[in-house]
Amino acid sequence: MLILAIETSCDETAAAVVCDGCETLSSVVSSQIAIHAEYGGVVPEIASRKHLEMITPVVSQALHEAGLAMNAIQGVAVTRGPGLTGALLVGLSAAKAMAFAQGIPFVGVHHIEGHIFATFLEQPVAFPFLALVVSGGHTHLYLAEGFGRYTTLGRTIDDAAGEAFDKSAKIMGLEYPGGARIDALARGGDCRAVRLPRPMLNDGSLNFSFSGLKTAMLSWIAKHPVTIPGQEASDLCASFQEAVCDVLAFKTKAALRQSGVRRLVVAGGVACNSALRARMTLMAADAGVELHCPTPALCGDNAAMLAVAGNYYLCNGLASPLSLDVTASWEMDRIKEQFT
Numbered sequence: 001m002l003i004l005a006i007e008t009s010c011d012e013t014a015a016a017v018v019c020d021g022c023e024t025l026s027s028v029v030s031s032q033i034a035i036h037a038e039y040g041g042v043v044p045e046i047a048s049r050k051h052l053e054m055i056t057p058v059v060s061q062a063l064h065e066a067g068l069a070m071n072a073i074q075g076v077a078v079t080r081g082p083g084l085t086g087a088l089l090v091g092l093s094a095a096k097a098m099a100f101a102q103g104i105p106f107v108g109v110h111h112i113e114g115h116i117f118a119t120f121l122e123q124p125v126a127f128p129f130l131a132l133v134v135s136g137g138h139t140h141l142y143l144a145e146g147f148g149r150y151t152t153l154g155r156t157i158d159d160a161a162g163e164a165f166d167k168s169a170k171i172m173g174l175e176y177p178g179g180a181r182i183d184a185l186a187r188g189g190d191c192r193a194v195r196l197p198r199p200m201l202n203d204g205s206l207n208f209s210f211s212g213l214k215t216a217m218l219s220w221i222a223k224h225p226v227t228i229p230g231q232e233a234s235d236l237c238a239s240f241q242e243a244v245c246d247v248l249a250f251k252t253k254a255a256l257r258q259s260g261v262r263r264l265v266v267a268g269g270v271a272c273n274s275a276l277r278a279r280m281t282l283m284a285a286d287a288g289v290e291l292h293c294p295t296p297a298l299c300g301d302n303a304a305m306l307a308v309a310g311n312y313y314l315c316n317g318l319a320s321p322l323s324l325d326v327t328a329s330w331e332m333d334r335i336k337e338q339f340t
């Protein structure tokens with residue numbers, strides 16, 4: 001099945017053409033980061049307007065790069081949520097219009113479900129597996145037993161890991177989004193130089209908390225201003241990353257132990273982080289677990305990732321009704337309700 005996938009949940013307008021949920025024929029991502037950087041974060045109204053401007057050219061580009069005309073497409077997969085309401089509406093409306101005009105089915109896909117299955121575009125993973133999703137809005141541990149069958153084992157009770165990266169970067173005076181900037185500065189830094197907390201490490205749950213870490217960064221910077229670039233800045237970034245990695249690796253290892261699952265998927269924008277990738281590789285090897293972490297280009301927001309679950313649903317006759325609405329917050333265990 002040839003699927004056109006569309007993603008507009010936040011600040012990337014993306015479209016892709018994917019064959020049978022595994023072969024990416026094209027993947028176009030138009031980023032708005034430079035526009036939002038000026039404001040230190042995503043401005044929802046600006047994001048919606050930019051999506052509106054870019055959606056048609058981005059879809060045309062994806063079809064062009066795949067060497068296909070719209071009438072070759074057999075189904076449309078689109079992010080239905082979670083995300084910014086106005087931004088999601090642009091993608092969903094475009095998907096519905098294209099599906100209706102072509103007389104083909106469309107399906108609303110959960111953004112996080114998309115992230116989890118991005119790795120399938122490189123290599124399929126057998127169920128069941130554990131998924132650690134670390135993005136700008138999510139830090140969740142899921143047990144995935146099949147498409148649409150997810151159990152939340154743990155989640156952040158406050159900030160997401162990506163949010164902690166971005167807020168800490170802002171505290172340091174780094175440009176939005178700061179995750180990649182912290183990653184780059186941390187190279188050459190000493191991860192034991194600054195003592196930072198490991199929130200909720202030994203609370204016995206599989207939940208996370210990152211707001212205390214951000215506050216600790218704020219207090220450190222207030223007492224020890226850093227110049228960028230510089231050794232102190234690198235040490236602080238490396239120490240921050242180490243604290244995040246310690247917590248993520250510890251809780252993921254506990255979830256693997258408790259669930260008895262032998263396969264681990266690490267997904268979402270923060271999975272681009274070099275220290276986290278290295279740590280998860282070590283942890284998985286130590287625990288005797290198979291690790292699947294997509295290449296960085298597939299970790300961040302893109303549309304191709306939506307076509308994996310989208311292909312499964314559409315091939316199994318699970319299409320969304322044209323009355324489907326966006327949902328800014330959507331629990332993973334309620335994904336299948338739209339089909340009933």
Ligand code: KG4
Nearest residue numbers: 135136137162179180183269270273300301
């Ligand atoms: O998955 P994503 O592209 O969008 C959301 O669904 O949120 O994730 C974006 C997040 C941002 O917080 C960004 O700073 C973070 O991923 N990120 C990184 C790195 N690259 C992106 N965080 C740490 N290290 C990186 N190299």
Ligand code: ZN
Nearest residue numbers: 135269300301
């Ligand atoms: Zn995302």
